[in-house]
Amino acid sequence: MKSTAKVINKTLKAFFDNEAASGILLIVIAVLAMIVANSPLAHEYHDLFHGTLAWTPIAKLDNLHLWINDGLMAVFFFVVGLEIKREVADGALSDPSARRLPVIAAAMGMAVPAVVFLSVIAGEGAPELTRGWAIPAATDIAFAMGVMGLLGNRVPSSLRLFLLTVAIVDDIGAVAIIAVFYTVNLKLMWLIVSLLVLAVMIGLNRFRVDRWWAYAILSLVLWYAVLNSGVHATIAGVLAALTIPMRLDARGDSLLLRFEHGLLPWNAYFVVPLFGFANAGVAMAGIGLAGFLDPLPLGIAAGLVIGKQVGIMAAIFAAEKLKLAPKPDDATWAQIWGTAVLCGIGFTMSLFIGALAFPGYPHLIEEAKLGVLGGSLISALLGYAILRFAKGVPEDEDDDDLARPVTNPA
Template sequence: MVTTTKEVLNRTLKRFFDSEASSGILLIVVAILAMLVANSPLAHGYHDLFHGTLAWTPIPKLDTLHMWINDALMVIFFFVVGLEIKREVANGALSNPEARRLPVIAAFAGMAAPAAVFLLVIGSAGETGLTNGWAIPAATDIAFAMGVMGLLGNRVPSSLRLFLLTVAIVDDIGAVAIIALFYTANIKLLWIILSMLVLGVMIACNRFRIDRSWAYAILAIMLWYCVLNSGVHATIAGVLAAFTIPMRLDAKGDSPLLRFEHALLPWNAFLVVPLFGFANAGVELAGVGLAGALAPLPLGIAAGLIIGKQVGIFSAVTIADWLGLAKRPKGASMMQLWGTAVLCGIGFTMSLFIAALAFPRYPILVEEAKIGVLSGSLISALLGFALLRFAPGPRGDMDEEQETQAA
């Protein structure tokens, strides 16, 4: 009986971790757990764990566990994002100009509209000092959004899954650019020069066909340390390092990029991002209060995610299709497309990350921003799921691909 129970548990865990919805489900659980802990008798210990000064740290600038997670561990997340972007641009969904046209248009509209909605809400409330948070609702969480869609199984046509994934990838490119351009201060020229030198060495290694993964790993860590001290946010080093990793295949059909991606994906999905979520999603609601929860900042962020994302993406796709610039995803009804646009309003990881960068000197504003991110992401997830769950296909309950599979 014990053996049987163990086998059932092993099979259940394997199915969970193999499912595309698993990382999204884990993020939901982690976010809820963080909120519960932050509003329980354990709140003081939770805060001290992540924000208390460490007794010892090898890097003085990283003197709290929260900073180690956000400025060091999250570099792995951005490194994996960079690897994925490079692979998709080289020979994936972003390699074909026609195939990427619609997701690129949708992603840019899906970043501009939430920012505009946020600024409109903030402006109408007369809170001009909060405008630095304009980019918080502009991001889409790939794992969370794909996880929610994964729960729907074959109710969603594969064309929409690819569309959502591609939009989220382009969205990540935009978010990285925003962080580098708009959330960088106190540039230190010497460290910038050192960063460029290390990056140049990595590029040279690629050009001279050096495929040793350990060499790139060591240089990537050096690049991170230089960028960390340069004034540019350290996570940018992850993306830059990823772009230098060789993609060329060897005799076994392998490459350094594929090795890094396969090795880091599980750690990224099931450790790095959940740990980041747990460290950042915990908001003490008593500290913020009802007035804080209904303040212009959380309302602007939530409105940007819930309204701005779906309006921007859905209208961009509809107009592009109508003008003949790009065709909307094959086999998807308008309601399914709408539901997918709503799912893009799940900001979570990147939105929480940008929130911390937008108001580094004002912890109360960061807490208010978290409320906006969490509420906007939750509503977008529930609404998007409902729309896709009950949406008929373009010809009824099944699209052409599903009918073929059923036959």
């Protein structure tokens, strides 16, 4: 029994240490949610997440789905905020020359999918559909990096860094979009309280207070204030993260790194999978496979599959030609194309924005899920296939590149 337990523990540790693990888990969760939502357990699945709770400490959060999307997802956005701060202060986004290409690519990779989406739904006579323009804008870091992780050393490290950086910039853009375009009915008093709590947290940082519990308590207070302010509660997670001290102690550690390392596994293997299970289950009854061709899901899928790769490839090509920034090192255009396609995996952030875009229209939220899942699946399979069969830069060409500037392959 002990040897069996050791084997199981070793297998689990290897899985969770694997770069692809979180992405594989999300795929499994999405499939499971779809199966349950279209099984004899569909009624129980819906009641579990949408049924009114017998008791809740916060009246606004009266079902499990709201607690996950407005509460637990604040942890996800807190971790996103920590990653953004670290990358901007001392990572891939800290060097202006290194971040130029990912920022340009991410901006185009958000704008073009929105244009594609709006083009598909144009002329439908349903103005409420336009609220979904941002759904295909963001890239799911875990899912995309997970698919890339399955390819091992077939993908050069420069493309892994490029994909990660584009996804982080996407997250910054998505957070800004949620704060600006999906905020309704602002309540001034709670907004002032939110700003005061945020000011206190900034003050703690300035006065070099490194007590984790102080930031944890104030983060909860900030979340509650933002929840009642009209701004989406998850924005509190990002704002709180930006106040966490990053200064190193005598051991070369920091409070930000401790928070990030402590929360990252919970985020990857509990928060996001639970969110995925609660949000990815689309009841196909009344929609059917033909529902994929309805304007909303088709527009979202087209934005993810077509808009993302067109926007990112155009940005890289233009930056290279205009000498604004070189393309990623040691990567062929085929490999870059495959990476751009993987950026069309929206999943977590796209599902989240889809739920915000259509309040009061549950059937549109279901259709949006269909578009996100379909577009993300196509992007994942197509991106994997391209990268799997794309030829890399020959070794002798790599050696030559050390002695001369990189030029575009003919």
